[in-house]
Amino acid sequence: MSIEATARITAALDGRGVTSLPLLEGDGPLAPRRTRDMSGSGARVTVVGAMSAPLGGDRLTIVSRVEEGARLTVDSAAATVALPGTGREPATYDIELSVAERAELCWLPEQLVSAQGSVLHMTTRVRLAPTARLVLREEQILGRHAETTGTLVSRLTVHRAGRPLIDQQMAYGPGAPGGWDGAAVLGGHRAVGQLLVVDPVFDQRCPDARTLGDTAVRTPLAGPAVLVTAVAPDARLLRGVLDDALNDLLEARAG
Template identity: 40%
Template sequence: MTEASARLATELAGPGPGGPRTRISVLRSGWPLMLRTTAPLAATPVTAWVRRTAAPARVHLAAGAAGPLGGDRLRLDVRVGPGSALVLGEIAPTLLLPGTYGGRSRLDVRIHVGAGAALAWLPELVIAARGCRHTTDTRVVLEPGARLVLREEVLFGRHGEPCGGYRQRVRVETGHGPLYDQELAAGPAASGWDGAAVTAGCPAAGTLLVVDPGPAAGDGVPGAFRDPGTALMELGGGGRLLSVLAPDTAALRRRLDGAAARLLTCAQEPAALRPAGV
């Protein structure tokens, strides 16, 4: 059994050649949670959206060992300082594995996004292997004017095997109270689900949560995400949630990336400049 924690914090560093810059004020890894600064990312709708706030810091989380394994207790704390911006990703997918003694593994993610700050949290795919028992609990607090992009992807078991016991909860709060609180339970009956009613038999599922309280956030929402297994929900406070079920992980990522391109472009363009139908 492993118990470990990692911490990351950013702050506004002042003006730079292209505008305000972000610097990393805390970067503390705890094996197997290894935080690493990374080179500038290619231009994407997500990076363009984040740069509206400031030139972002870029950090990726790398696993220093296999797992999490049953019994592991891991925690990641992230604080995005007021007016700063952060793109936080992962190096590779996470494979959840059973432990020797059948214990439950757990990852707690605690995120605080300061006033006027922006965070894109883009973890890689989570694979719930046969026999795992795992809980991921993500809590996000958004201060006034804070913006958020949060992507989640899960594959219910490796090829040809049943899903392990997997629970995922994501809760986002603002100064006005809870904005979003959702829990997904999949796997054996002991985890609360043992059939196709939750995922319609699809082996992969994901969500894209966008919170952008700016003046353009309520305009130009795409009128149709009509792909099978795809649903778009309006939330309060400039929030939108896209949920996707897919036959494989490649299709899942394509749909989430396509949705990000449309939703984030709508969030940052004046309505008069958006393409017809968007």
């Protein structure tokens, strides 16, 4: 039996100028919990998986809003594993993010693992105000240990000030367009990820395009944003590449 579940997270400044969480709720396998923000300058929410999901036919949604001037970090307690279900319907996982003026969102979930036999369609949509800041990381692991990948279709769409900043779709596994596992795409690697950093300061000083080792590249976008894409043999190595890239971008942002 498939499930339908939604988690909602809203961050806003309270009367003291501190980021609070006036809305924090979830059902089914999505259990958002407030956790300690080590920086002390915003709020942190960790999404805890309360049951195995997504299975085939499941429909999961996370909606997060960061209101004017607030700062929010969202992570997860563990990797999300897409598993096969009993029916033929694909699972869907929709993420809707909005960040208001002078607000900041760091969206840093753990990896998504596409288990053999699973079918998952994942969509992330982001709406940014002109002065909003965003750090968004996505990591996909194609198959568990010693197994092939399931089918994974992932789309990321970001609009800033009402205009498109990035709109891309990736597909892997059975049924995906040919060549996804070839030398020009994965080149034998099982882990793929991307890091998007959007900040108005990049209008004045944007990091240049460059390769980051042998399997990653940093690309400025047509807007105050930088995209890092990477592949790696496993999750640990992929995370290391993206962490190093993020540290470099945060240093560049600070000037």
